[in-house]
Amino acid sequence: MAIAMRYAIDEHEAADILGQAFVKMFRSIHSYDVTKGNFHGWLKRIIINESLDHIKQRNRFSSLELETAEEPFIQNSIIEKTDAAAILQLVRTLPRATHAVFVLYAIDGYTHKEIAAQLNISEGTSKWHLSEARKILQQKINAIKT
Amino acid sequence: MAFERSKKNSSTKNKRYKNLVNTTTPYENLIAAKLDQMPVPDMADSIWNSIEMQLDADAVDEAPDKKTTPKNTGKGWYGFMGAMVVATSLWWYYHDGGEVPQQTTPIKTIPVIEKPAIVTDSQTIIHHKPAEKKILIVPAATQKDSFSLNNLLPGAPLVDSGATQDMDSSFLQTDKNPVRVFDSVYTFPIRKKYRGVKGITQDDYKLSVNQDSIQKK
Numbered sequence: 001m002a003i004a005m006r007y008a009i010d011e012h013e014a015a016d017i018l019g020q021a022f023v024k025m026f027r028s029i030h031s032y033d034v035t036k037g038n039f040h041g042w043l044k045r046i047i048i049n050e051s052l053d054h055i056k057q058r059n060r061f062s063s064l065e066l067e068t069a070e071e072p073f074i075q076n077s078i079i080e081k082t083d084a085a086a087i088l089q090l091v092r093t094l095p096r097a098t099h100a101v102f103v104l105y106a107i108d109g110y111t112h113k114e115i116a117a118q119l120n121i122s123e124g125t126s127k128w129h130l131s132e133a134r135k136i137l138q139q140k141i142n143a144i145k146t
Numbered sequence: 147m148a149f150e151r152s153k154k155n156s157s158t159k160n161k162r163y164k165n166l167v168n169t170t171t172p173y174e175n176l177i178a179a180k181l182d183q184m185p186v187p188d189m190a191d192s193i194w195n196s197i198e199m200q201l202d203a204d205a206v207d208e209a210p211d212k213k214t215t216p217k218n219t220g221k222g223w224y225g226f227m228g229a230m231v232v233a234t235s236l237w238w239y240y241h242d243g244g245e246v247p248q249q250t251t252p253i254k255t256i257p258v259i260e261k262p263a264i265v266t267d268s269q270t271i272i273h274h275k276p277a278e279k280k281i282l283i284v285p286a287a288t289q290k291d292s293f294s295l296n297n298l299l300p301g302a303p304l305v306d307s308g309a310t311q312d313m314d315s316s317f318l319q320t321d322k323n324p325v326r327v328f329d330s331v332y333t334f335p336i337r338k339k340y341r342g343v344k345g346i347t348q349d350d351y352k353l354s355v356n357q358d359s360i361q362k363k
Binding site for chain 1: 168171172176180182184187193196
């Protein structure tokens with residue numbers, strides 16, 4: 001549920017994503033191979049794929065190329081003091097495509113190459129969305145401080 | 147020199163850019179740790195209900211497909227084996243158990259000829275067919291060696307040994323030729339074999355005045 005919550009805009013969408021992911025899991029349980037990885041990792045990938053399918057159905061990923069990127073400056077102390085629900089709400093305020101790329105990269109550890117393959121975009125577009133997400137978060141987190 | 151410096155600066159910027167977008171920042175790691183610790187809302191029941199509905203819908207969709215494409219599944223084999231068992235049991239029952247219906251057929255009872263009960267004290271009246279009676283006149287059997295007193299002393303009553311002439315019973319009816327009535331169940335009397343010495347009859351053993359008197363004749 002926590003995985004679906006990161007990609008969904010609210011709890012209801014997260015519940016729908018989780019339910020459909022479990023249905024897919026039950027349907028394809030025969031294809032699970034123990035030698036390729038543990039069950040938790042396999043189920044996690046199913047949930048993420050289902051989340052991305054939801055996002056792709058409702059949003060279009062425009063191809064954008066990042067030319068330059070600035071290093072954001074965010075105080076870690078602010079993040080430590082802020083609770084998880086508030087941070088989640090901050091992440092949900094990002095645009096859907098940017099939101100998905102940020103979560104895939106920063107939280108779930110996907111590379112830009114893998115993100116590009118998942119979302120049918122280029123690596124440059126993935127990098128642009130990551131940079132865009134960092135800028136927005138910097139502004140919003142710094143706004144919490146003030 | 148300036149060109150080379152600008153070139154060098156751009157390359158470093160590109161490296162930094164590449165490093166930025168290819169690495170995660172410390173605050174992103176903190177955000178990831180915070181989101182992992184976030185409490186999850188209790189929506190398990192609703193989620194499982196939706197899962198169940200979708201799986202049931204899949205099962206309904208797959209059912210008509212199975213009907214159109216029958217396959218030799220385990221259930222089909224079980225049904226076939228069950229039918230074979232039933233058929234073999236019926237064959238055994240009617241072949242090996244063929245004696246059973248024979249036994250079940252009612253055995254013909256032999257009519258028992260009931261003899262009429264002998265009525266002693268009852269008041270019932272038993273009607274019998276009139277028995278055919280044959281009357282045969284058979285002369286009294288006389289032996290050649292026997293000596294009958296009836297011929298010598300006509301009218302004289304039959305005297306038993308030691309018996310007086312005075313008879314108590316008026317029954318004595320001497321019939322020279324007794325009439326024997328032959329019934330349907332008449333049996334001939336059994337003749338006893340003569341025993342004794344030839345020439346000596348039973349009359350000889352009888353005491354008489356003339357014969358055994360001690361007076362001299």
